[in-house]
Amino acid sequence: MQGKNLSDIIEAYLKKILADDEKVEISRSDIANLFDVVPSQINYVIKTRFTIQNGYTVESKRGGGGYIRIEKVKLLDNLEILDTLINAIGDEISQREGKAVIGTLLANELVTVNEADLLSAATNKQTLSIGNKGLENEIRAKIMVSILNHLRYKS
Amino acid sequence: MQGKNLSDIIEAYLKKILADDEKVEISRSDIANLFDVVPSQINYVIKTRFTIQNGYTVESKRGGGGYIRIEKVKLLDNLEILDTLINAIGDEISQREGKAVIGTLLANELVTVNEADLLSAATNKQTLSIGNKGLENEIRAKIMVSILNHLRYKS
DNA sequence: CCATCTTTGACTAATATTGACTTTTATTAT
């Protein structure tokens, strides 16, 4: 979302393509060259910004003619989105991943902006800070799963 | 009165920018260098002078391209009732008392029915169950206080 | 003198960047 580091810039570049097309297929080394970073940074960008929590799936192939393909998850219906997210959350989730989930809920209009803000406030790091990161992530997961399950009844 | 110490000067510097712009994004170390103070003093200034009670929200990111962003928000009217509720909650709150707080929010139209339901789902007993009643009540309190503070302003 | 506010710095945490090494797949040579 920002533009001050290369990972954000690469993220924005890819998302711009994905705004028009359902998927984008890249050569890792080409993108690395384009932005003058080492190839593995492309993996870092994908791993931190194009997760299933964010609403993306990624496939790749090595060897000659290899590629990385990023695809926007196809949303069949709200229940399927909720199931996918609940599954992705599992037993624990970091704040960063949590924000991704909230972003996906918002993008699919499963919550309003206000509701997303409240959910964000309820699950941010300061709020859940109890000096035990593992437990914090577990509680965050419980809260989010509870909310998502609640949303099932309304959709 | 202002300007006698560096914290006041830094505060004034930031507020001058915020008089023109809705938000300001800084690099902590840049500002620290500019005023020749240690970086953590910037945190002190923010913590003492840019609180939500004063109408500011703060976000930050660490790592390469990190930043601190201060945003001026419009405070709403029902501040007394929020303060009262926050006070009443204190450091811990049971599920029963939590429901009462949510009821008060609803009655005063500080949240919609949907938002109240989400808040309920987030703070109910099953959701927060971790086998430690005291800690559960503490976490419930933190969540609710965080939400109440969020309700101080319009996004 | 005491209480509160400010300043400082050592330590911690989160995020980004880099590069060495591995794995997979395709192509080429025999």
Next chain:
DNA sequence: ATAATAAAAGTCAATATTAGTCAAAGATGG
């Protein structure tokens, strides 16, 4: 066909680059 080589992408840990926390020391005002 098979083996060797090349051409991709993946993994992981080290390093770099930020910001956060906390408590001690210093300053200030009543």
